[in-house]
Amino acid sequence: MxxxxxxxxxxxxxxxxxxxxxxxxxxxxxxxxxxxxxxxPSPLNGRMDLTRVATEMLAAIPATTLFGIDVIAAGDGTAELTVAPSPAALDALGCLHTSGLVALVDSTSMAAIISAAPDEDHPYGLVPAVLDLQMTLVRPARGRLTARCVLGEAATRAAVAFYDRERRTTTIATRTQITDGEGLVVGDGRATWALHRTESPLDTSDHVGRSSGSGARRVRAPGRLRGAAR
Structure with a gap:
């Protein structure tokens, strides 16, 4: 710059x-x-806006709907999500429960990875698993929260190679920042993802988000990732 x-x-x-x-x-x-x-210029400039795809894929994950997490935007390796916690999701201090913050970081970083795909079909071949997730909180997480994740240079290169089928598996490190309704930073989350893809982006039997003919969604459990601990 x-x-x-x-x-x-x-x-x-x-x-x-x-x-x-x-x-x-x-x-x-x-x-x-x-x-x-x-x-x-970003190496992802010109790729598609994948907000709709990220929304559909994350909706297949129960924790996303449990906490009411919504996708605002996802494209070019950047994702922005929001959550307005319900009373059932609050802790004793009236803040979003820590589990909700973890789910928000998980969903936002995953949406950023999805958004790096070259088209709307490739993300559906994605089989993700979190290897590590760390949270740092600096103030109470009250009210509507917004989380933003931007893939760094190394993560972007890994995602591009993964979606361009240069790699069948890869590891991507992400960082997500959470702010409150006043724009103040609430916390910071770092997640490391292991990614695997199916043989075909359109293989709908064993990955996140694509609807089957019956309308049901299937989500591959992280423990089934090849090489993961059972």
Whole structure:
């Protein structure tokens, strides 16, 4: 990322260079220094908005619906989810129970991974399992909460290779930040995922989210992941 300085008049008009000795504090010679942040393009730019797919896949996971977690947006390796805790999900202090915060981090990081797929079919071949999840809380998690996860450079490369079928399995580390209704940071969650995919993205028998002909959804349990402990 680079920063470029742009000098111009307060009205956006260009001006000739000042003559030697000219004063720079008068109303006619005022200059504004504007900073423009130049962000390099994401390697995922141009891929699809997978909000609908992330919503459908996460709806197949009971904990997501249990806590009322909703997907706001998912695309280009970034996901934003929200939860408005019901009274049944609160702890003794009126905050979202820790298990709900863990579920929010789990769902948000998973949505970010889903959003890195090149199309709407590839995520349905995904078989995920959490290897490690750590939470750090800095203030009470009261009211509506918003969680945001952006895949880092290494995670993005791993996700792209996984979906492009360069790898059948991979491990991805994620970080999710949770904020409250005032925009204050409530906590931070780090999750490491092991990913496996089925032979075909359209194989609907053994992965997260795709509806079967009967309308039922099937979710592969993490313990069934190849090589996982039983």
């Amino acid at each position: 680079s920063i470029a300085a742009v000098v111009g008049s307060p009205h956006g008009r260009s001006n000739a260079p000042e003559q030697p000795g000219a004063q720079l504090h008068g109303p006619k010679t005022l200059r504004l220094l504007q900073l423009r942040v130049v962000v390099p």
